[in-house]
Amino acid sequence: MRDDPVSVAADAGPPQASDPDAVIDLNRVGVLRSGTALLHDVTWRVRPDERWVVLGPNGAGKTTLLNLASGRLHPTTGVVHALGERIGRTDLAELRTRIGLTTAALAERIPADERVRDVVLTAAWSVVGRWREQYDEIDEARAQGLLAQLGVVSLADRRYGTLSEGERKRTQIARALMTDPELLLLDEPAAGLDLGGREDLVARLAGLAQDSDAPALVLVTHHVEEIPPGFTHALLLREGGIVAQGVLAETVTGEYLSKTFGVPLVVDRAGGRFTARAA
Numbered sequence: 001m002r003d004d005p006v007s008v009a010a011d012a013g014p015p016q017a018s019d020p021d022a023v024i025d026l027n028r029v030g031v032l033r034s035g036t037a038l039l040h041d042v043t044w045r046v047r048p049d050e051r052w053v054v055l056g057p058n059g060a061g062k063t064t065l066l067n068l069a070s071g072r073l074h075p076t077t078g079v080v081h082a083l084g085e086r087i088g089r090t091d092l093a094e095l096r097t098r099i100g101l102t103t104a105a106l107a108e109r110i111p112a113d114e115r116v117r118d119v120v121l122t123a124a125w126s127v128v129g130r131w132r133e134q135y136d137e138i139d140e141a142r143a144q145g146l147l148a149q150l151g152v153v154s155l156a157d158r159r160y161g162t163l164s165e166g167e168r169k170r171t172q173i174a175r176a177l178m179t180d181p182e183l184l185l186l187d188e189p190a191a192g193l194d195l196g197g198r199e200d201l202v203a204r205l206a207g208l209a210q211d212s213d214a215p216a217l218v219l220v221t222h223h224v225e226e227i228p229p230g231f232t233h234a235l236l237l238r239e240g241g242i243v244a245q246g247v248l249a250e251t252v253t254g255e256y257l258s259k260t261f262g263v264p265l266v267v268d269r270a271g272g273r274f275t276a277r278a279a
């Protein structure tokens, strides 16, 4: 299956052995809640040098997928490995420090009166809200460096609650990178941003995608316009199932996107960016 540029749901095939090199390895995974399948028969592998976008309409199961990949949720059926560790049989606290995650739910827990530098720094202790922890100079320098990389270092002494939505999103990504994770999961990082804010974020994510020292990346979005140049693969989800997955350019097509969103769509690509409109 991996050698094909694109595979569709029907290609899932029999269960496969886990791949020790994969950072995410889902094998025939299902998640059931209240008798409803949030995900069904999902087989998906992400390797360290890959940058994936996960696309799908509201309720398709994208956040559920990230919760599985980050060890925050156990599958009802099938097997999940993250960074080589089997979810359900490993120390989740240790695993979570190796995985950077940004979600709306995590962002809501950041205190509005927290200094921006501390929002990033406290990730070293896996806490939100600085209390009396002592941080090493090396941690302080790393937090400063990440704020600079995300273009918000001039805001380091501001209170988080005073930032614009775009500045908050960039601060959240700096926080997610603080522990030098091997995997970075971003759930709709461009949601709520204006055009300028979105383009700034897309450019920074493109920089990260092209950085060979950066972790494996998974970006969840509803919009093909938010796919940063340099991303390599796409997974398309609809109603908890995979519509298609594979190499980006061959997966983000009018045909597959139309099936995913349930409306006829035309997809164009120019300058490494995608646009979509009704056919």
Ligand SMILES: Nc1ncnc2c1ncn2[C@@H]1O[C@H](COP(=O)(O)OP(=O)(O)OP(=O)(O)O)[C@@H](O)[C@H]1O
Pocket (backbone or CB within 6 Å): 033, 034, 036, 038, 056, 057, 058, 059, 060, 061, 062, 063, 064, 065
């Ligand atoms: N604990 C739960 N019990 C029942 N249904 C749930 C539960 N958690 C999520 N769901 C449902 O599962 C479906 C998938 O949710 P999920 O948040 O993964 O979708 P999503 O693709 O991230 O959606 P969105 O794009 O709107 O954020 C939704 O219909 C949601 O209502």
